[in-house]
Amino acid sequence: xxxxxxxxxxxxxxxxxxxxxxxxxxxxxxxxxxxxxxxxxxxxxxxxxxxxxxxxxxxxxxxxxxxxxxxxxxxxxxxxxxxxxxxxxxxxxxxxxxxxxxxxxxxxxxxxxxxxxxxxxxxxxxxxxxxxxxxxxxxxxxxxxxxxxxxxxxxxxxxxxxxxxxxxxxxxxxxxxxxxxxxxxxxxxxxxxxxxxxxxxxxxxxxxxxxxxxxxxxxxxxxxxxxxxxxxxxxxxxxxxxxxxxxxxxxxxxxxxxxxxxxxxxxxxxxxxxxxxxxxxxxxxxxxxxxxxxxxxxxx
Ligand SMILES: NC(=O)c1ccc[n+]([C@@H]2O[C@H](COP(=O)([O-])OP(=O)(O)OC[C@H]3O[C@@H](n4cnc5c(N)ncnc54)[C@H](OP(=O)(O)O)[C@@H]3O)[C@@H](O)[C@H]2O)c1
Numbered sequence: 330x331x332x333x334x335x336x337x338x339x340x341x342x343x344x345x346x347x348x349x350x351x352x353x354x355x356x357x358x359x360x361x362x363x364x365x366x367x368x369x370x371x372x373x374x375x376x377x378x379x380x381x382x383x384x385x386x387x388x389x390x391x392x393x394x395x396x397x398x399x400x401x402x403x404x405x406x407x408x409x410x411x412x413x414x415x416x417x418x419x420x421x422x423x424x425x426x427x428x429x430x431x432x433x434x435x436x437x438x439x440x441x442x443x444x445x446x447x448x449x450x451x452x453x454x455x456x457x458x459x460x461x462x463x464x465x466x467x468x469x470x471x472x473x474x475x476x477x478x479x480x481x482x483x484x485x486x487x488x489x490x491x492x493x494x495x496x497x498x499x500x501x502x503x504x505x506x507x508x509x510x511x512x513x514x515x516x517x518x519x520x521x522x523x524x525x526x527x528x529x530x531x532x533x534x535x536x537x538x539x540x541x542x543x544x545x546x547x548x549x550x551x552x553x554x555x556x557x558x559x560x561x562x563x564x565x566x567x568x569x570x571x572x573x574x575x576x577x578x579x580x581x582x583x584x585x586x587x588x589x590x591x592x593x594x595x596x597x598x599x600x601x602x603x604x605x606x607x608x609x610x611x612x613x614x615x616x617x618x619x620x621x622x623x624x625x626x627x628x629x
Contacts (some may be wrong), residue, residue, distance in 0.1 A: 330352070330401070330426075331351065331353065332350070332351060332424050332425050333348050333350045334349050334351065334423070334425075335348060335350045335390065335424060335607050336390070336464075336543045337389045337391075337424040338387055338388045338574075340379060340383070341378070341379065342378075342379065342612070343375075343378065343569055343607075343609070343611040344608065345378065346378065346606075353428070356401050359403075359404060359431055359432075360428045361402045361408055361414070361428070361431050362401035362403025362426060362428050363395060363404065363414065363428075363429055364400045365395050365396070365398050365424065365627045366396055366397045366398065366626070367395070367397075367443045367444045367448065367601075367626055367627065368395045368418070368422045368447050368448075368610045368627070369393070369447055369448030369450070369451060369452075369622050370392075370393050370423075370425050370602075370611065370622075370625055371451050371452075371614070372476075372583050372624045374391040374420075374423070374611065375611045375614040378611055380561070381505075382395060386427045389420070390421045390423070391421075391422075392420065392422030392424070393418060393420060393451045394420065394422055394449070394450035395415065395416065395417075395418060395427060395450075396414070396415040396445055397412060397415075397447075398412070398441055399428065402431070408431060408434060413436070413439075414436060414437055415435055415437050415450060416429060416435055416582070417451060423625060424575060425604070427625055429554055431485065433579060435450075435501065435579060435582055438589075440590055444624045444626070445596050445598060446586075447624055448598055448623070449586065449596060449622075450582050451477070451575065452480070453581065453582050453584075453585035454574075454575050454576065454577055454581050455575040456482040457562060457577050457581035457584070458487065458573060458574070458576045459535050459560065459573055460482070460485055460486060462558070463535070464574050466556075467492060467532055468494070469486050469491075469492070469494075469531065469532065469535070470494050470495075470531045470533070470535075470551065471483065471494070471510070471536065471537065471544075472515065472535070472536040472537060472547070473493040473495060473515070473536065473538030473540075473543070474495035474497055475497035475498075475504050475505055475605075475621075476482075476621070477619060477621045477622040478537050478560060479510060479537050480596070480620075481585060481594065481596070482537075482592060483509055483510045484508055484509060484514035484594045484595070485585070485594075485596050491512065492527075492535060494508040494523060494526055494527050495508075495512060495518070496512075496543075497511070497514070498514060498515065498618070499590070501626040502514060504620060505525045511526050511527070515538070515542065516623055520545075520549050523546060523550050527550070530550060530551060530555065531547075531555060532551070532552065532612065533553050533556040533557070533558070534547040534551050534555070535573070536558065536559040536561055537561060538561060538562035539561030544559075544567055545566075548567060556571060557569050557571065558571045558573050559568050559571070559572060560572075560574075560575075565575060583613045591603075596621065597620065597621030598621055598623070598624050599619050599620045600624075601625075603625070603628065610623060610625060
């Protein structure tokens with residue numbers, strides 16, 4: 330069976346992306362072969378393409394999550410050919426056919442749209458990691474919360490009874506409110522606006538924007554014993570900022586998937602790009618203003 334894979338042989342803008350078609354080797358033990366239908370695109374994909382993050386050898390492959398159909402699997406698992414699944418990989422899901430460890434698979438609930446199924450694995454597990462690492466808090470400030478990670482973190486935090494104040498641009502204020510947050514626009518005067526809606530110091534903050542403005546605002550609004558954290562993976566000016574990195578955990582993913590299937594959590598796909606237009610998708614992601622998530626659609 331052949332797979333067409335998105336690769337980059339050099340770091341740079343989206344023009345470095347290429348497609349490469351190869352014959353797949355026989356399926357290894359413990360893996361499932363998936364025909365991908367949709368795959369989420371995350372900032373990490375585009376940041377690895379530009380060379381901001383440099384892991385592993387060239388050529389690079391991309392994509393951390395997917396939804397699709399099992400087309401090959403060894404006997405002895407709960408899965409069968411034809412099963413519809415979603416899950417996370419590790420920088421290889423932007424390809425037409427992928428081999429994924431069986432332990433990474435979660436069944437796609439029939440009432441979850443394919444595009445939604447393909448875009449939740451990375452952010453769901455990131456959001457659960459954030460809340461686990463922050464621990465029990467009553468109030469949480471989230472910087473840059475209208476994107477993929479923020480959209481689900483707000484809802485998971487509200488479910489835990491946390492009072493969430495979240496920032497985004499003016500155009501996304503109503504979206505933040507619809508997710509359950511008190512919405513505040515970022516930009517000059519941010520600290521005053523935060524204090525106006527939440528006069529008491531926050532128990533914790535998490536930055537998803539990676540801006541100095543967010544760091545300074547957290548330092549001025551989080552209580553001295555509180556946690557100031559960032560997932561942005563960018564240099565920070567204060568040693569108080571704790572870096573949080575996603576921990577993969579399929580049961581955390583299943584928790585969010587079940588919540589979307591039951592209607593407890595809402596999930597929005599911003600734009601769907603055809604796989605052949607991956608370069609356009611990556612350029613769009615680099616602009617940093619995704620609402621919810623973006624998806625790549627794979628034609629049969
Ligand atoms: N550490 C980890 O394990 C981990 C895991 C996942 C993601 N990440 C990183 O976390 C970051 C967020 O990921 P994501 O998928 O949520 O990104 P995203 O979907 O691109 O969302 C970006 C968010 O940042 C906001 N934003 C843009 N400019 C801003 C500014 N100047 N000040 C404040 N907010 C601003 C956007 O709001 P507007 O559109 O309204 O401007 C949007 O809400 C990325 O850097 C990603 O690489 C890290």
